Amino acid sequence: MLQGVFAAVLTPMREDLSVDRAAYAAHCRRLLDEGAHGLAIFGTTGEANSLSVAERVSAWDDLVADGIPADALLPGTGACALPDAVDLARAALDVGAPGVLALPPFYYKGVSDDGLFRFFAELIERVGDDRLRLFLYHIPPMAQVGFTPELIGRLLDAYPGVVAGTKDSAGDAARIERLCREFPDLTVFAGSERFLLDTLRWGGDGCISATCNVTAAQSRRVYDLWAANDPAADAEQASLTEARTFLEGFPPIPALKAIMRARTGDDVWANLRPPLDALADPTALLARVANHGL
Amino acid sequence: MLQGVFAAVLTPMREDLSVDRAAYAAHCRRLLDEGAHGLAIFGTTGEANSLSVAERVSAWDDLVADGIPADALLPGTGACALPDAVDLARAALDVGAPGVLALPPFYYKGVSDDGLFRFFAELIERVGDDRLRLFLYHIPPMAQVGFTPELIGRLLDAYPGVVAGTKDSAGDAARIERLCREFPDLTVFAGSERFLLDTLRWGGDGCISATCNVTAAQSRRVYDLWAANDPAADAEQASLTEARTFLEGFPPIPALKAIMRARTGDDVWANLRPPLDALADPTALLARVANHGL
Structure with missing residues (x-):
């Protein structure tokens, strides 16, 4: 079962x-060492x-070949085109991932629940693999x-066991609480570690967050304190929530790559696929990260 | 040079x-016979x-093998992932298409002009082919x-000749007029035939429109009257603009497929890839199409 603190992993290029x-x-290994589940x-x-299907599959095959445990992976397999989504999900199963994280098809706007249901049913x-956990x-x-x-709810009713969970990145605590309470069989990850402790207390399962590229260790401490029923969990969550504000006002992916570049000294973190741009000047960001003790 | 009335072609499935x-x-042949340039x-x-790269390439290769002239094709080669956009553009050149219609990468929102410039520059x-017309x-x-x-303007300055034109589907006449006047070297297609005559008079080049799956003949008459300097062009455009309202209130792609199904009697037009749904009941739509003499 997937539970705990998941980093939404940056891709070095x-x-x-x-x-x-x-x-x-190396980055994946470091995140696991820091405490990411x-x-x-x-x-x-x-x-x-921004990557082709073949690039994604080849990269996660390499990760496992390089010693990252497949059962720690929750690969993104979202695509607008059904055949791409199918190929990605199959490849994720083949490499041994215990679940896949699937976007809805996102080109057409204003589509119906019926159309989206049909996409996921197809x-x-x-x-066609019982091991699929979506x-x-x-x-x-x-x-x-x-x-x-x-x-x-419709997808859970139609495909119990296969429709396994959700990552909720709407930024809406009330929605996360509703999902936790309404669907006890659904694994619910908040899309930000600021909701981590609340989500766990609502019966949810953890968080999957971009900022966990930087806050994995502290997020894990919140999780462990919660798991141990330690009342210090609240103070640790408050501190984590405060620390996470380091990113406010910065474009998340360029900023997180800039932090990794400063930490590792590796220029590989300077590169982003267009249309994303590298951060022009990371000075203010890095000062803020240091101020937050990250 | 690409000019005139282009149908944004439906894909039967x-x-x-x-x-x-x-x-x-058969549908492509019919549209050309009806007058689409x-x-x-x-x-x-x-x-x-909703189709994979391989599906798109294979379908347009088949079209040309089946006798549709390659020089009448303006294939869509848009993709969020640069390698996919490159593969699609190369394949379109290989089949002999005189131009390609490229979406910006559309997953990330709020991206900068710099990032988009870099995407198209890459x-x-x-x-790496001088024949590319984007x-x-x-x-x-x-x-x-x-x-x-x-x-x-930046892309035109950096890649004159290669950056060849635009399809403008913002629904904003003032923007189309601005592009026609500001960039005389740019081939400008309005995204709707309701702007066809205006666009031609502003120095633009025609229209690329979904409704031209149904209005190709009448749209072509407007173009021909304009080309002949015939003052009857205005009345024909007014009639076309009025006729085109048949679609109002209907989801465009399901509605257009429903019309093709009624016209051809071929159930292949009942199918759409999810997340799009077929029109539940086409009765009102078909009555309206008939009322418009289409």
């Missing part, structure tokens, strides 16, 4: 914009939609298209 | 959601983003990400 295999494995690779933070049936990736600020609670 | 090769070629295949109307340089596909209601006039 060479100057030619190919994935840097060594830096990627798992690695949500190739989500929004991982620039997944996906599940075409993958996590619904709700991130309306980016995808615009999202999952209503009614749609989640 | 079998029940298993694969492209129906015979129906696709060209065929914008695999745009928004063609459900392009695309052009990676395709048409910038501006459709903010769907892609959310779009082309500012400043970005279009």
Whole structure:
């Protein structure tokens, strides 16, 4: 079962914009060492939609070959085109990932719940593998298209066991609480570690967060204190929530890459696939990170 | 040079959601016979983003093999991932298309003109073929990400000849007029035939429109009257603009497919890739189409 603190892993890229295999494995290893329970690779933070299907599959095959445990991976397999979503989900199963994180098809806007239901029904049936554990990736600020609670309920009823969980990145605590309470069988990850303790207390399962590239250790402390029923969990969460504000006002992916570049001294972190730009001047950001003790 | 009336071609699909090769070629042939100068295949109307790269390439290779002239094709080659956009543009050149219609990468929102410039610069340089003629596909209601006039100007300055044109589907006449007047070297297609005559008079080049799947003949009459300096062009445009309202209140792609199904009697037009749904009941739509004499 997937539970705990998952980093939405950044993807390091060479100057030619190919994935840097060594830096990627090293970064994943570091996040696990810092305390992340798992690695949500190739989500929004991982620039997944800027990579082809073949690039994503090859990169996660390499990760496992390089010693990152497959059972710690929750690969993003979202795509607008059903055949791409099927190929990605199958490849994730092949590499041994215990679940996949799937965006809704995000090109057409204003689509119906019926249309989205049909997309995921076709996906599940075409993958045709009982091992599939599908996590619904709700991130309306980016995808615009999202999952209503009614749609989640319909999918759970139709494909119990296969529809396994969700990552909720709507930034809405009330929605996360509703999902935890309404769907006890659904694994619920908050899309930010600021909701980590609340989510766990509502019966949810953890967080999958971009900022966990930097806050994995502190997020893990919150989780462990909660798991131990230690009342210090609240203070640790408050401190984590405060620390996480280091990112406010900065574009998240460029800023997080700039921090990794400063930490590792590796210029591979200077590169982003267009349309994303590198941060022009990281001075203010790095000062703020230091001030937060991160 | 590309000019005139282009249909944004629907893609007929079998029940298993694969492209129906015979129906696709027949539909393209019919549109050319009705008077379309060209065929914008695999745009928004063609459900392009619901098909994989391989499916799109194979379908347009089949079209040309089935006798549709390659020089009438303006294939959509938009993709969020640079390698996909490169592969699609190369394949379109290989099949002999005189231009390609490229969406901006549309997953990340709020991206900068610098980032989009870099995407298209990388695309052009990676395709590395002097025959490339790039048409910038501006459709903010769907892609959310779009082309500012400043970005279009920067791309034209950096890649004259290669950056060849635009399809403007913002629904804003003033913007189309501005592009026509500000960039005389840019081939400007309005995204709707309701702007056809105005666009031609502003120095633009025509229209690329979903409704031209139904209005190709009448749109062509407007073009021909304009080309002949015939003052009857205004009345014909007014009639076309009025006729085009048949679609109002209906979801465009399902409605257009329902019309093609009624016209051809071929059930292949009942199928759409999810997340799009077929029209539940086309009765009111078909009555309206008949009332408009289409």
